[in-house]
Amino acid sequence: MMHEFFSNLESGLSKAIGAGEASPRKIYARELARLGTRLYGGNGGVAWCGITAPFDLLNAMGVTSCFVEFVGAMLASTGVVGSFIEETDHMGYSSDACSYHRAVMGASRKGMVPEPAFLVGTTNPCSGGLAVIENLARRFGKRQYVLHIPQDQSGGNVRFLAEQLRDLSAFVAAHTGAPLDPDALRRAVSNTNEARALMAEAYEFAKAVPSPVATKDLANYGIVMALFLGTDAAVDIARAFRDEFAKRVADTRSGVPNEKVRLLWIQNRIQFKNGIDDILAREYDASVVIDELNDITWDAIDPDEPFEGIARRSISIPFNGSIANRVAHLKKLAREYRVHGAVNPCNWGCRQGTGARGLIEEGLKEIGVPVLNLEVDCIDSRKFTEGQFRTRIEAFMEMLAGRPSPWS
């Protein structure tokens, strides 16, 4: 069923793109559909991973890989997540646990998660994600490799993680029967660096006032692009966004017409249909111009030291290390993108969302950027009450309208 869904989606998007209806978002969605088609193709060789797994290394080794949260987001976006989440009530998950993880575990119980060849867990950004990997490893009787991601960028920590990545490549080779080809890795690193540079350019365009970015444009972009790193697809997607934003800036065309309010979205988007894009654009001339995870926090990877470069990237993500680092990063984004306010969905049961909420709010308030703390389950639409959600969003926008811009 899933293979058919992704296959149909891919052909539909290919048809539209071929008919001259190409847009960056369609190109991006087509690659996601292709990934889904490979994941659910029944050809084996799949690896379920943690979010900070080295996907360019895995792509270089010919492994179709994906982080498990992708399944939760996909089920939420298609509106069928509820029954999968309910499944996990039978397996010891708390009803307050993260629904990304409950959804994927429920999907695995219903046969909706393809059997992997092996699994790659990561200790960052989230222990719940690692628990899913361990549960899946046990469920499928497959081996897992756990990458212990250090919390900061010291030289010793980078070497520690780089050594694990070398070891991981041997682990993968033992499963695929094909050792890592240094030329393939070099090509992957080259693609990663090219995509990185294009993404950085697109983000620079996004900072323009008014911004070329509409709320939907870069939803889930940074985090999902990690899956394509090392591939030609990553370069194609990144170039499409860069070119589109460059054109919009040249044409002084903003993502939302008559842009009045610019917002920063903290952590992940709400994955099911919720109407926020329309409320922001139609009623308040507002747009989410930057997401916390849409940033390049890592240097280009030295092709002669790929493992060290990948290690630095994994350590660099904003969710790693102290909350002070995360707050400093959010303040940097708020300043660079000149946002008027920030929205923090505070996903239920999420380590990143719960403990950090007060510190994030305080930090952004210090620079005059108010934060709307929502308490929503970003995956489980059954917990969503539209009226309550709408009132919070609208009250926040009314409040922003009554205060001076922090950048005037």
Added chain:
Amino acid sequence: MYFLGIDIGSLSCDAVLIDDDENVIASSVVPTGARNRESIARVSAEVLRDAGVDRGAVRATVSTGYGRDRVDDRLASVTEITCHARGIAKLVPGTRLLVDIGGQDSKAILMARDGRVVDFAMNDKCAAGTGRFLEAMARALQVDIDEMGPLAAGAAGRQTISSMCTVFAESEVVSLIADGTPVNEIVHGINRSIAARVAGMVKRIAPDHGALPAAMSGGVARNCGVVAALRGALGCEVAVPALPDTVGALGAALIARERCAAGAAAV
């Protein structure tokens, strides 16, 4: 010319009619019930009848509350957060901190000196600490909700009630009644439960709230026991206007007048 504010809450539907000089000409409160369009028509008719004003003399209507988009022929719909802040600034000038406990949500609103909203917090996940919560407790105690206010008088204040879940709290109350706990102690515990929940929101948006002039609006503000518990939890005086139910509708009417004065097309 007149300006109409309508607040369609989950429990009550309130309307306030003001004149060009911001004088309240009439106000009305009716139960919202299951058919809120009928309630809107009824409360509008009542307030116009009481004021002796023809509908044609109403220059603009602004709606608020959860059913704000159900009002036809409105100039605008504005959230209850903004409207309550605007209304209390008129009724209790100088208010900087407003607690509004409505039927299904409670809000703490931090205001600037001119009545603008600076920050706000709302209850999440559960209706504990709201009018519905109080309604459920009154049902469990088998008393009329309007009579609950004075019932905590004389309580020693030893009883606590869950502030996290309405259903569990109702079960607690039933158990306490069965155990023979005096009603005043139970009601006092209920009031403290609501106050604790709301005080948590206040402290989130205004850690130094003690020095800020505070007020309360919404139907629950008519309950003197809850107000007293809130004063205790916040450690400060909490002003309550004469008609706390209609603060949101008044704010909506004032916003209608302001927008017309600013040149918005009247409806």
